[in-house]
Each structure stands twice: as structure tokens, then as C-alpha cells.
Amino acid sequence: MSLEIYLVGNYSHDIGPLVRDAIDNGMIKELDLTIADDKDYNCKGVDMLQKAQDVDGFFSAYPNILPCLTRLQLYNLRFAEGDIHHILFDCCKQLQHLSLEHCDVGDCSVWQVDAPNSVLRVLEIRYSYLKRLKVLCLPKLELLSWEAWVHCEPPLHFGYVPSLKELILLCAAKLDHPEFSLSQLLDGATEINTLTLNFQGEKLWIQPESRQLRAAFSKLRKLSIHGIYVEFDLLWTINLLEAAPTVEIFDIEVYEHPCMVPYWVRVGVQRVQPSWKTPGFTSCKKWQLRELYVTNFSSLVGQHVLFVREVMDQAPNLKTVILKEDEEACKDCEAMGALPTPVGGLFPRTKKEQETIAQQLRDNMVSSSSAQIIFKSIVSTVVF
The missing domain is CATH 3.80.10 (Leucine-rich repeat, LRR (right-handed beta-alpha superhelix))
Structure with missing residues (x-):
């Protein structure tokens, strides 16, 4: 009942x-x-x-x-x-x-x-x-x-x-919230195979780590990092991927909500780029990564293209790259009426735009990736 x-x-x-x-x-x-x-x-x-x-x-x-x-x-x-x-x-x-x-x-x-x-x-x-x-x-x-x-x-x-087996942590931390060690938080929970971290467009609330997470990430199969502010670098996320070579699904979601801009302006919040160093890709040959998802991908944000290229270049077992448009409409954004043009631009929907991006992702790669590139918009799914 x-x-x-x-x-x-x-x-x-x-x-x-x-x-x-x-x-x-x-x-x-x-x-x-x-x-x-x-x-x-x-x-x-x-x-x-x-x-x-x-x-x-x-x-x-x-x-x-x-x-x-x-x-x-x-x-x-x-x-x-x-x-x-x-x-x-x-x-x-x-x-x-x-x-x-x-x-x-x-x-x-x-x-x-x-x-x-x-x-x-x-x-x-x-x-x-x-x-x-x-x-x-x-x-x-x-x-x-x-x-x-x-x-x-x-x-x-x-x-x-x-x-x-699964842990989900979601928080829009304020700027005065100190970062904490994810490896220490996960100490004692070494059987996790699915981890989701969601920052809701705010600051990162975890300290820069990589090798320290290997024990906690030893069984990890799916890693989702959501709510990354649209203007933030995405390469820092590879530090977490480097610590988890067993990950098969890597799910990234970019956050851009015009409805939040008035609040940020009112409280005087300025976005601070992640302070993580770009990893050296020391263990990439051991990566078991098969699927990469990027939601709210935009070719106008150079970091997005660079990030996807790096993952494609370093993941020898990668089979599928799925670039997605967010299908869940935000009611607060819709209530604003005429929205400003997103910082990241609009998701590429025409086949010509998508073909150009697919070519950019594959051009001049150190290693030749055979991964399919799939564009999933609200209206269509196109495979390259």
C-alpha cells in the first residue's frame, strides 16, 4: 500500500x-x-x-x-x-x-x-x-x-x-565554504561503483586531488560530474578520471541558467576558475573508458572542444562520445521570457554545424580515435 x-x-x-x-x-x-x-x-x-x-x-x-x-x-x-x-x-x-x-x-x-x-x-x-x-x-x-x-x-x-554502491552529492556551495578532501570523505566506502558530484553552477567544494582517490575509486564504473559553470575549464575533471582507470562511463554536465544571473549580480558573486592543475595523463593506457557524455556542450566555448579532444586522444577503448542538449527545461528560466544569448551559445542542431564540430574534434589528433560522435538534441540524433 x-x-x-x-x-x-x-x-x-x-x-x-x-x-x-x-x-x-x-x-x-x-x-x-x-x-x-x-x-x-x-x-x-x-x-x-x-x-x-x-x-x-x-x-x-x-x-x-x-x-x-x-x-x-x-x-x-x-x-x-x-x-x-x-x-x-x-x-x-x-x-x-x-x-x-x-x-x-x-x-x-x-x-x-x-x-x-x-x-x-x-x-x-x-x-x-x-x-x-x-x-x-x-x-x-x-x-x-x-x-x-x-x-x-x-x-x-x-x-x-x-x-x-552509489553515492550522490549535490550542493551549491557559497564562496566562503572551504573545500574538503573527497578521498577522506570516501574513506571506508571503497565499494562505490557509481559516483555523482553536482556543483549547481557554484564553486567546487572538493580539494584538488588525483592519486589520493585511487583507493576510493578502485571499483568505480560510472563517474558523473554535473553543474559545472559554463565558463569553467573542464580539463580539471580528468584528474578524477586519472584516479579511476576502471571508469567505463564519464558523464559531464555544464551548468548555465540565466535565471541565476540576477542573484549572482545582486550578491556580487564572481566565478572563480578551478585551481586544479592539468593532469599529465600518466595512466591513460589503462583507462577502460567506453562512453563520454557532455550535456550542454557548445563549440563556442573552446574549453569544451579541447576537453573532448583530450579525452578522445587519451582513451584507447573509447567507443562513443555523446554531446547532448539539456532536455529538461528550467521553469525559472522560462518565466523570464526573452532570455539573453547563453554564454556557451546554442547547442549545434544543424547537420552542417555538427559535421564541422566532429571534424574539429578529430583533426590533428595524436592518436586516431575510432569513437562515434553522436549529437543528441531535443529534435534529433545524428551520428558521425
């Missing part, structure tokens, strides 16, 4: 007994529950505490719900650390997917999860005031996603996570 409820008025007292009885009668054995909230992220701490008490009261009134939960989504809650750990990991014996949006155990708090008997497979955290999440023991955890942390330090610490 899938259920979404609001804990307002007598609504929970009407729904709760129905769910309780259906569980007691054996009609429901697995429950996907969302306890929704109509407030945004500006919800105050006192309201979050009250909401947490309401949720705790709901579960206390209908205790047979917790053992049936397989998926749980919660919004705008501030629990006491012991309460949330007991509810989620001691009482929810079947819980496999947990999503917490604007939830914490107090401002600047550290939440420690030590649950050796948990079957949790997916943990999603969005916009939390947690200072750090310490995953001391979650043996079945396969995917962890953290979107938008607010404190200026590594948001995660891993202990025993032998099943963790």
Missing part, C-alpha cells in the same frame, strides 16, 4: 485506525508512507519540533504501522537523536528506503547511525541542518544521496557500509 497523509486536524485519527485494522487483518504487509508538509524550508525550529512530536504521536497511537514500513518519506522534522534512531532502525524492521527532507536532530548536530540489523538500502537527505551524518554501520545500504548541506565541512563519515 502507498499512502500520503498530512497530520492536521483529525485527519490522522480517521486514517490511522483504517491502516491499523488493515494491517491486523493481514491486508497490508508492506507500506510506503509519506507524511507530507505544506511548509517550505523556512519552517522554524519550533515548528519542526512540534511536527516531530506529531509524527511520534501518530506512530505511538498505531504501533503496528512501523514494522510494515518498507519506504518512508518525512519533511520538516527535528527529532531528538535517540528518538529518530529508535523509530527508524529499531522499530522499522522492513524499512528499505528512507527519504528525509529538511529533517535533523538540531542545528549543527551530528547524527550517528549504527544499525547492524537494518535492511535499509536507500537513504536520501535533502536540505538538512545536520553538521554531519556518521554512518557507523548500515550493512545493506546501497545508495546514499545528500542534496544541499549548509555547513562548511564534509557532510559525511563512513564506517561499515560494505554494500554501498
